[in-house]
Amino acid sequence: MSDDMSAYRDVFLSESAEYLQAMTEGLLALEAEPNDLEPVETVFRGAHSLKGMAAAMAYGSTQELTHKMESLMDTVRRRVQAADHELIDLMLRAIDVVREAIAVESAGTGEASIEGIVAELVARAMAAPAAAEVPSGKAPAADTGEGALFQARITLEEACVLKGVRAYMAIKRLSHMSTVVETRPSAREIEDERFDRSFEVVFRTSAAPEAVHNALIAVTEVENVVVEPVAEPAPSASTQDASPRPTSSARPVPKLSETQTVRISIGHLDAMVNLVGELVIIRSRLERIARDADLPELGDTLDALERVSAELQQEVMQTRMVPVGNIFNRFPRMVRDLARDLGKDVTLETDGLDIELDRTVLDEIGDPIVHLLRNCVDHGVETPEERVAAGKSERGTVRLAAEREREQIRITVSDDGRGLDVGRIWSAAVARGLVEESARDSYSEHDIFLFVCAPGFSTVEQATKVSGRGVGMDVVKGKIEYLGGTISITSTPGEGTSISLRLPLTLAIIQALLLACGDQVFAVPLSAVDEVLGLDEVTLETVEGRWVTVLRDGSVIPIQRLDVVCGVAEPGEAAADPGDHIVIIHSGEEMRALTVPHLIGRQEIVIKPLSALFRGLHGIGGATVLGDGHVALILDPRTLLKMEG
Amino acid sequence: MSKTVLVVDDAAFMRMMIRDILAREGYVIHEAVNGRDAIEKYAEVKPDVVTMDITMPEMSGLEALRRIREYDPAARVLVVSAMGQQKMIVEALEYGAMDFLVKPFQPTKVLETVKKCLQSTPRC
DSSP states (O other): OOHHHHHHHHHHHHHHHHHHHHHHHHHHHHHHSTTOHHHHHHHHHHHHHHHHHHHHHTOHHHHHHHHHHHHHHHHHHTTSSOOOHHHHHHHHHHHHHHHHHHHHHHHTOOOOOOHHHHHHHHHHHHSOSTTSOOOOSOOOOOOOSOSEEEEEEEEEOTTOSOHHHHHHHHHHHHHTTSEEEEEESOHHHHHTTOSOSEEEEEEEESSOHHHHHHHHHTSTTEEEEEEEEOOOOOOOTTSOOOSOOGGGGGSOOOOOOOSOOOOOOHHHHHHHHHHHHHHHHHHHHHHHHHHHHTOHHHHHHHHHHHHHHHHHHHHHHHHTEEETHHHHTTHHHHHHHHHHHTTOOEEEEEEOTTOEEEHHHHHHHHHHHHHHHHHIIIIISOOHHHHHHTTOOSSEEEEEEEEEETTEEEEEEEESSSOOOHHHHHHHHHHTTSSOGGGGGGOOHHHHHGGGGSTTOOOOSSOOSSSOSSOSHHHHHHHHHHTTOEEEEEEETTTEEEEEEEEESOSSEEEEEEEEETTEEEEEEGGGEEEEEEGGGSEEEEETTEEEEEOTTSOEEEEEEHHHHTTSSOOOSOSSTTOSEEEEEEETTEEEEEEESEEEEEEEEEOBOOOGGGTTOTTEEEEEEOTTSOEEEEEOHHHHTTSOO | OOOEEEEEOSOHHHHHHHHHHHHTTTOEEEEESSHHHHHHHHHHHOOSEEEEESSOSSSOHHHHHHHHHHHOTTOOEEEEEOTTOHHHHHHHHHTTOOEEEESSOOHHHHHHHHHHHHHSOOOO
16 A cells, blocks of 8 residues: 555544444434434434445445445435334444445555455345345345356254354354345344244356355255255346445545544653653752752742743643543443343443543543443343342443542443342352451441452352453552542442543643651652641540551551651651641541651652662652652552551 | 364363263263364364363463364354353454353253254355
8 A cells, every 4th residue: 555545544543443333322312302304414414424434445244234324325315214212223234334344454464354244234224124124025136146046045043053153154144155135034033043944045147056155054054955046036126226426425524523633653742741841850850959059030030930940840741631531431331231131221431531540541441441331230230120020220321430539530430220239248258268257346337338349259150241250449549549549438239330440641740748757758649638637636545556547537457657657767756756746548438547757748759660679668659759859659548558557 | 983072171071061961962081171272183183063161271262262163264163151241252263263151051952053054054
């Protein structure tokens, strides 16, 4: 491919992805509101535009497939067909195949296999008007193929277990040597195994009938095949026209985005973040020099530099921010497919789509969210019958919401399903030796729910195909913690379950509170700091030999000396000495108070990952270089809180 | 010369079962415990047929199938799956799997399917 073409290809790839997304959204909207013609137009236009683009790129398979999709949507536009679930399903599957076809053709790795789906699209486009039963009579051929018209009657063995897939395999085999015109029953019914042992396929081929027969009888579990010629149908004016409509090319391309954008490689953005990070460090070093040397003029200039570099930093970080909608928008389709597979009725509500998150974080959380959504649909939401019996609406709701919480983002996945059973989780945890039965009283409900994140944990007796093997929640938790986030679970039996993920907005630059212990400076991410208090504002007490602090609102929090925690001093008697300040930090729902000898203040720091040597250190999550060139260790509240007091 | 079969399944039990069925008929058996392992073993032993379980840790059978077919378009792969995985089997067929076996299976069916697979030509 010439350089010119490859430049077009990038544009083609990004634009076609946008069209396919717009079409998916249109189909889902249409499914919710079958009489709304607006989404029909969107889907129709999308297919039409894609067809034209694919033709320009000489992507034959993509062009043919989108052409058939366009024709089918045209029948819906003209109200010849109703947009029922089967049609939406077919179109959604066709979109998947388009995606694959584009991937194959743009990579130049050969031809995509689109025959099966094309046959289905053609068969559906020819189906009789809405509501009517699937036609079983002679259908007019969608004369796209060459050769004579034949019919094959295929009978499967009695013992055949997955008839639908077997039939699919036979039809696929057939489509390699012919153009499949129609199947009886319909492709959809065959796929759903709604046929006895036999089905018929009408096809057009130039191959010998014997060759077709031999190819079909060779398919495993095919018992009998009868191939015979079929009379050509009489041309009929009332049937589907598959020819391109001259007017449609004049249709305006749908406007997908008003924002002007430039594509930049992530490598450049990462390099920019690093450079800005260096700049931040040099700036604070200069500030220190200016202060020490007492040069007011330099100080003024530095103020200006600070303003500019702060803005620059913000802009650079902004370039890396992506709205969560970018990954959330593929979930409605997934939830819908999953719910249909499981025979459930579920809607997905999304909220906070415009909340932005650093793309490194966003890239990592897609899989965990998929897992949580699957759990909701599979385990959380009950079947319509169960829901009605429980006095709930037939349709379950799964909610996926993002919201900003200071320097963090909170993503909540919740359902209105059956909720978690504390008793069963507890017994399963005991049975697996994760905890002693006698320790029940020291575990809160929330603690017990978190057992579902233990490796290999599952209370579902039979693993379903979707989830329930107990691999997964531990992976989710691991991933979230790796990103510096926390996970929490709340649930009410009969009312539903809610899982919250708290994540940092970015992984590179954070606001931190600097603390000093002797010569050593520590930084605590500001997002983990709840409160900074004077010693006189709290009461210290010992409970069972441990020091705790009692806040003014009466809450009791364990307290430790920062110097002891960090190994700078030996454990001493008094928790309060030598500390002028109390810093209260949290990780998830857990809180801890630290007595701190000296507070330096709040500062922006650039996180440098620790070398492998230090990575195992509990309580330390990274390091940063301060303005004076010294290194400060960044406390990691998550592991810090796990350490014994 | 006897034909070689690479049996891919994370469950040792299933591997043993398929191995016993095929070894009795003179096939030479190699085993892999997940998708990733399958790809390595495939390159190593170049088997005539692969029986590939779909649901496996590390790397699923579908992904391994896709990569093996990418690496060797003439690869003959049978997918092995449980009831209720229709969609995945269809996906596997799209990726170029030649046939499928449904657990639990009868020895005759396994032999018949492997034999058929060896007789037909993979579509590249």
